[in-house]
Every structure is written in structure tokens, then in C-alpha cells.
Amino acid sequence: MKITIKDGPSGEVGEGHTVADALQALGVSLGLDILAARVNGTVVDLSMPLHGDAVIEPLRFDSPEGREVYRHSSTHIMAQAVKELFPTAQLTIGPALEDGFYYDFAYERPFTPEDLEKIEQRAREILKRNLTIRRRELSKQEAIEFFKARGEHYKVELIEGFPEGERVSVYSQGDFVDLCRGPHVPSTGHVGALKLLSTAGAYWRGDERNPLLQRIYGTSFPTQAELDTHLARLEEIKRRDHRKVGKDLDLISIHDEIGPGLVLWHPKGAMIRLQIENFWREQHLNAGYELVYSPHVARLDLWKTSGHVDFYRENMFAPMKVEGSDYQLKPMNCPYHIMIYKSHLRSYRDLPLRYGELGTVYRYERTGVLHGLLRVRGFTQDDAHIFCLPDQMEEEVSRVLDFTFYMLRTFGFTEFEVFLSTRPKESVGSDEHWEQATSSLEAAIKKRGVTYRVDQGGGAFYGPKIDIKIRDALGRSWQCSTIQVDFNNPQRFQLHYVGEDGKPHQPIMIHRALLGSIERFVGILIEHYGGAFPTWLAPVQARVMNITDRQRDYVSSVSADLKTAGFRIETDLRNEKIGFKIREAEKAKVPFMLVAGDREVQGKTLSVRRRNGTNVGDLTVSEVITLLRAEAAQPYQYSQPSQGGGLSFPSCA
RNA sequence: GCCCACGUAGCUCAGUCGGUAGAGCACGUCCUUGGUAAGGACGAGGUCACGCGUUCGAUCCGCGUCGUGGGCUCCA
Numbered sequence: 001m002k003i004t005i006k007d008g009p010s011g012e013v014g015e016g017h018t019v020a021d022a023l024q025a026l027g028v029s030l031g032l033d034i035l036a037a038r039v040n041g042t043v044v045d046l047s048m049p050l051h052g053d054a055v056i057e058p059l060r061f062d063s064p065e066g067r068e069v070y071r072h073s074s075t076h077i078m079a080q081a082v083k084e085l086f087p088t089a090q091l092t093i094g095p096a097l098e099d100g101f102y103y104d105f106a107y108e109r110p111f112t113p114e115d116l117e118k119i120e121q122r123a124r125e126i127l128k129r130n131l132t133i134r135r136r137e138l139s140k141q142e143a144i145e146f147f148k149a150r151g152e153h154y155k156v157e158l159i160e161g162f163p164e165g166e167r168v169s170v171y172s173q174g175d176f177v178d179l180c181r182g183p184h185v186p187s188t189g190h191v192g193a194l195k196l197l198s199t200a201g202a203y204w205r206g207d208e209r210n211p212l213l214q215r216i217y218g219t220s221f222p223t224q225a226e227l228d229t230h231l232a233r234l235e236e237i238k239r240r241d242h243r244k245v246g247k248d249l250d251l252i253s254i255h256d257e258i259g260p261g262l263v264l265w266h267p268k269g270a271m272i273r274l275q276i277e278n279f280w281r282e283q284h285l286n287a288g289y290e291l292v293y294s295p296h297v298a299r300l301d302l303w304k305t306s307g308h309v310d311f312y313r314e315n316m317f318a319p320m321k322v323e324g325s326d327y328q329l330k331p332m333n334c335p336y337h338i339m340i341y342k343s344h345l346r347s348y349r350d351l352p353l354r355y356g357e358l359g360t361v362y363r364y365e366r367t368g369v370l371h372g373l374l375r376v377r378g379f380t381q382d383d384a385h386i387f388c389l390p391d392q393m394e395e396e397v398s399r400v401l402d403f404t405f406y407m408l409r410t411f412g413f414t415e416f417e418v419f420l421s422t423r424p425k426e427s428v429g430s431d432e433h434w435e436q437a438t439s440s441l442e443a444a445i446k447k448r449g450v451t452y453r454v455d456q457g458g459g460a461f462y463g464p465k466i467d468i469k470i471r472d473a474l475g476r477s478w479q480c481s482t483i484q485v486d487f488n489n490p491q492r493f494q495l496h497y498v499g500e501d502g503k504p505h506q507p508i509m510i511h512r513a514l515l516g517s518i519e520r521f522v523g524i525l526i527e528h529y530g531g532a533f534p535t536w537l538a539p540v541q542a543r544v545m546n547i548t549d550r551q552r553d554y555v556s557s558v559s560a561d562l563k564t565a566g567f568r569i570e571t572d573l574r575n576e577k578i579g580f581k582i583r584e585a586e587k588a589k590v591p592f593m594l595v596a597g598d599r600e601v602q603g604k605t606l607s608v609r610r611r612n613g614t615n616v617g618d619l620t621v622s623e624v625i626t627l628l629r630a631e632a633a634q635p636y637q638y639s640q641p642s643q644g645g646g647l648s649f650p651s652c653a
Numbered sequence: 654g655c656c657c658a659c660g661u662a663g664c665u666c667a668g669u670c671g672g673u674a675g676a677g678c679a680c681g682u683c684c685u686u687g688g689u690a691a692g693g694a695c696g697a698g699g700u701c702a703c704g705c706g707u708u709c710g711a712u713c714c715g716c717g718u719c720g721u722g723g724g725c726u727c728c729a
Contacts, residue, residue, distance in 0.1 A: 094729090110657055201725065255720095366655095577689095583689090584690085
């Protein structure tokens with residue numbers, strides 16, 4: 001049979017030889033780096049026998065598939081260690097994750113940190129044993145018998161769920177045997193460095209009615225150095241945690257006395273937020289939006305009409321009684337914007353109408369899911385609703401996409417992932433509507449030349465949507481922006497406009513949020529920048545400090561001048577050494593430190609130091625103003641054209 | 654909501670095998686006037702999350718409540 005190595009030689013290899021044989025026969029040396037192979041498109045074990053012509057691509061740790069095999073084998077090694085140390089623990093499932101793995105065990109008690117250490121040690125020992133990993137296939141019945149005999153009841157349950165007649169694969173290494181689809185690395189020695197990270201409870205099959213299992217998380221890399229780099233990254237993530245940085249920089253707080261998920265914005269946090277909001281409002285006005293405000297409560301009847309009471313109740317705070325009728329704290333802004341639309345008879349000539357609001361909403365989130373600023377109960381959406389004619393939809397979506405990329409780039413994000421979510425099983429609206437809306441969304445994405453993925457059935461019940469995820473400085477992705485078409489509300493609220501034909505027609509409604517929620521977005525920004533905000537967002541842009549008391553008056557007057565010039569300035573006149581003041585300003589992540597001693601007073605200058613430690617040198621006050629002005633400018637200048645076109649940022653992928 | 658862990662000064666944490674507590678930083682006063690990441694002295698600061706129980710006595714033990722953290726989606 002003819003075997004071809006991808007991007008390499010090809011040749012004849014005897015029938016029934018394994019992938020490993022074939023690789024070797026064609027001159028690929030089988031080091032520990034080759035973990036598995038893709039054969040004619042399928043990822044398989046190196047020990048798999050070949051029948052017929054094939055194209056083979058050896059897989060190493062540098063490919064996503066190679067990594068997955070690697071981590072999957074790693075979790076088996078950990079499971080073997082657990083079984084050796086805790087024989088009564090039962091195996092359940094143990095998949096690879098993006099940068100690690102976990103395994104869930106049924107065990108009578110949680111694993112302690114001491115257990116974890118022992119398991120890790122034992123797992124390392126198993127690597128050293130370099131046990132061969134073997135694949136075997138059994139019939140469904142044989143597999144059930146086999147795992148029953150071993151007391152692995154969860155495995156039995158899994159196999160019982162498999163289709164009749166299916167062959168079941170089983171992998172073994174030494175005495176350890178696990179039900180597994182595979183593939184795996186050839187031997188336990190192929191895993192280089194392994195580290196267990198944490199334990200947690202997890203429900204069998206993710207359902208809280210099921211028994212609680214003991215999950216162990218870990219990760220593995222070919223070398224200790226790579227593992228160390230990864231662990232250092234985890235440390236960095238911890239160091240940048242917005243909850244810690246938010247406290248250290250005195251930006252926000254959350255108090256028991258106020259309630260979980262309810263955020264207080266301290267002056268510095270509020271200043272950052274104010275900059276974001278000012279920018280947001282200004283840009284929305286430029287982009288043809290009209291800004292509106294709406295109250296925090298409304299009669300429950302409004303939320304009945306909108307369908308929230310039927311479809312969203314579990315996320316809403318309980319209604320309150322006022323003068324005998326029920327009022328509801330708002331979980332969304334849309335019904336109010338709809339009411340503004342309805343306050344007039346609208347003509348097709350009025351459309352599109354774009355109503356934007358930084359609208360604060362309240363949603364009941366289960367206590368267990370609350371998380372700092374990222375998941376809260378009261379938050380402000382950068383919300384807008386666009387009411388348009390059906391044939392304006394594509395253009396409107398296209399403009400929103402453009403606008404989104406511009407906003408996100410301004411805040412320092414350069415990598416985006418775009419998802420198009422289509423009709424879910426439970427949904428309202430006609431097929432034609434869905435089809436038309438979905439294709440408009442898709443056309444708008446394509447027009448922007450953006451790569452995207454389709455999330456089949458991931459749309460809201462009321463319409464398809466586009467979600468945009470950003471990647472932060474540490475490579476994590478976050479969903480912020482969403483653009484959703486809504487068929488439901490125009491129907492429920494009987495929205496219409498008078499068409500050219502003089503007859504009423506239903507407008508299309510588009511919900512959109514670019515930053516998502518301000519709380520969440522600021523949380524993400526804090527972590528993205530590690531608290532060191534760019535000058536245009538920094539709550540304090542420069543701190544002016546004197547070296548001795550002799551410069552007090554000079555520093556005060558210079559500070560006043562800088563404030564008059566429009567900058568956010570703090571003055572540090574404390575009786576402390578300059579080194580100490582610099583240290584404090586560094587810790588507060590102030591972008592510029594302006595120091596005045598006798599020399600500077602003499603020359604009417606300031607010694608300018610950047611947050612990163614570089615010395616800019618002595619500048620006059622007007623030079624400082626010029627410098628700060630340049631530094632405090634937003635990174636992109638943009639004006640939304642009045643009609644059509646639009647500035648696009650095609651490098652988003 | 655569920656499981657596990659945690660809750661001690663403004664912050665970070667130590668401590669008490671049950672006899673009402675301690676450090677560093679921050680804060681205040683004083684000394685020091687020092688040139689780019691920590692000058693010194695003294696001082697003030699705590700209902701040990703809250704409630705109930707056990708006990709002669711609870712910050713410590715038990716139960717409950719509240720809150721925080723990790724997790725509960727990524728298919729053998």
C-alpha cells in the first residue's frame with residue numbers, strides 16, 4: 001500500500017503495518033515528540049495497523065490535536081495514580097481541556113491538598129515507569145461485564161448508553177484500564193512534566209440532581225520549562241485579578257451590607273467609567289444614535305407584554321407592590337425603547353431609528369455564579385435598539401459591526417472572534433423571517449471580510465445573533481458584544497410604521513451592546529492592562545511631587561495649570577523622600593510622575609518620569625501639556641460616515 | 654441553588670490543643686528637607702462575619718445564617 005507522509009516522502013509499506021512502522025519505514029524517527037498521527041483525516045494511535053493507502057501526518061505537542069492527545073493521556077496517568085492510592089475511587093470521565101485536563105472520580109470524600117500532592121508524586125512515578133499504552137476493542141456486552149467486574153459502575157452506565165452493536169475501545173497501561181475512545185500517546189513516558197492544580201466538586205453529567213463527584217484539575221507539558229512558563233502565566237493571571245487590582249487601586253468595592261453582586265464605584269473607578277461613558281456617548285451621537293433614559297422600574301404588565309415574565313422570570317428580581325399594582329425592577333431596557341418608538345405614529349421615512357442608553361439593569365443571578373465585576377446583579381448595559389425597515393437590516397448590522405470593532409480597538413483589543421448563532425429548537429417567528437434575518441447577518445459579516453464561525457442553534461428564541469469575543473493581553477477570550485435580531489417584540493408590542501403604500505408594516509428590531517456591561521467591561525480592562533490604564537482612561541494622568549518643602553508653592557501652581565489644561569492631576573506635597581513618593585505613584589499606576597526640586601523651580605520645568613521607569617527629562621510646563629495631550633489622545637480617530645460605507649477593520653479574525 | 658474551603662485591625666496574614674489577641678503595610682503625631690520604587694521614633698486602631706447552643710468561661714467546639722473563593726459546559 002502507498003503511504004505518504006504529509007509534507008514529506010512517500011513509499012510502499014506492507015499491508016497491516018502500524019502507523020509507527022510506516023513512519024519509521026519512511027524515515028521519520030520516532031522520538032518522544034511524536035504523540036499520535038492523523039491518518040486520512042482521523043487522529044489515531046501510532047500503534048494502529050494500516051490497511052490501504054494513506055496520508056499520514058505525525059502529531060506533536062505543537063498542534064491542537066497533539067496537545068489534546070497528550071493531555072488526555074496525562075489525565076489517564078493521573079487516574080491511574082488515584083486508583084493506585086485510592087482503590088475504592090471509581091472512574092467516571094476525564095477529558096483534555098484547552099490548557100490542561102481534569103478527571104472526575106466518585107469517592108467517599110473530597111481529595112485534600114495532601115492527597116493531591118501524593119497523587120501528583122505517584123503520577124510522576126508512572127511517567128518514569130514508561131508503561132506501554134494499549135488499545136483493545138470489546139463488544140458492548142463484554143465491556144459491560146468487564147467494568148462491572150472491576151466495580152466501575154459509572155463506566156458501566158456510560159457503556160449502557162452506547163448504541164447497540166457498537167465496538168467499545170478500552171485503553172490500558174500496566175494494571176490500569178479505562179474505557180476511552182482515544183487516541184493516546186504510545187507510553188506513559190511520552191508525558192514529560194505534569195502538575196495537579198486544584199480539586200473541585202462536579203456533578204455526574206453536570207446535573208445537580210446527580211451525585212457529586214470529586215474533580216481534579218491538572219496540566220502537563222513536554223518539558224519542565226514549558227510547564228514553569230505556564231504556571232508563571234497562571235500566577236500573572238492571579239496577580240492581575242480585577243478583584244485584587246480593583247481593591248488595591250481603590251476602584252470599586254462590593255459589600256455584604258449592600259448585597260452580593262452590587263458594585264460601589266469609588267472615585268477612581270468612577271473616573272475610569274466616566275471616561276468610558278463620555279467616549280461612548282460622543283461616539284454614539286457621531287454614529288447616528290439618539291440617546292435616551294428610562295426608569296429602573298415599570299409595571300409588571302409591561303414585562304408581561306414583552307414576554308419577560310414568561311421567558312425570563314428566573315433571572316428577575318421579585319416584583320414589588322406599589323399602590324396595589326405590581327412593579328418590576330428592570331432586567332432589560334428594550335421595552336422602554338419600544339415604548340418610545342410607539343409614542344408616535346412612525347413613517348418609513350423616519351427609519352432607521354437608533355435609541356441608545358447606558359441602561360442599568362438588575363438580574364437575579366444565582367449566588368454561586370457571581371464573580372467580582374464579571375458577573376453581578378446590577379449592571380449597566382451599553383444598550384441600543386435599532387428599528388429599521390427589512391431592507392435596511394443588512395446595512396444597519398454592517399454599521400454596528402464596524403462600530404464595534406472600532407470601539408473595541410480603541411480600548412486596546414486587537415483580536416476578535418465572530419460567531420453567528422442560528423435558530424434554536426425553541427423559537428418564535430416564521431421560517432422566512434429567520435432565513436432572511438440570518439442571511440442578512442451573514443451578509444453583513446461577509447461584507448466586512450471578517451472570518452466567523454456558525455453556532456448552529458445558538459440563537460435567542462426571538463431571533464439570530466452575532467456575538468463577538470475579544471482576546472485579552474493574556475490570551476483569554478471574553479464575550480462582550482452582541483447583535484441580535486428580534487422578531488418577537490415588534491409583534492408583541494404591535495409595532496408598525498406607515499409604508500410607502502400608506503399601509504402599516506412591522507419594523508425590524510435589532511438589539512445591540514458593544515461593550516456588554518460596563519461593570520464587566522471594566523473588569524476585563526483591569527485584567528487586560530493589569531491596572532495600568534492608558535493615559536486617556538487613567539483616573540489620574542499625572543502626579544506632581546515636590547522634593548522638599550521649598551517647592552510646595554511651585555508644585556501647587558503647576559498642578560493648577562495642568563488641571564486648567566484639562567488633565568486629571570494629583571499633587572503629592574507630603575513630607576516624604578522622593579523615592580517614596582515615586583514608589584507610591586508607581587503602585588498607583590499613574591502614567592506620569594512630574595517631579596520638582598530646586599533645579600526645576602529655577603528653570604521653570606518639571607522632571608518627567610513615565611510609569612515604566614523611563615526618564616523623559618526636564619520639560620517646561622507647556623511642553624508637559626503638549627506631551628500629555630498627545631499621550632491622552634485615544635488611539636484611533638474615527639468618524640462614522642453619515643450614510644453607507646464605513647471604516648472597516650478587516651484584520652479581525 | 655449544590656459541594657468543598659474560607660471569614661481575625663483599612664489591607665495582607667499569624668495565633669489561641671477553650672481563659673476576650675499579634676505582625677508588617679496603611680493611618681496619626683513628632684523628628685528628618687532627603688533628587689526618581691520603602692528615612693526614623695512614638696501612637697491610635699479589633700464585638701476575632703452574625704445568631705443560637707455546649708461550657709464556670711467561646712474568636713477557638715457544634716448547629717444555623719450571611720458573605721467570599723474554587724467548581725458544578727467543553728461527551729468514554
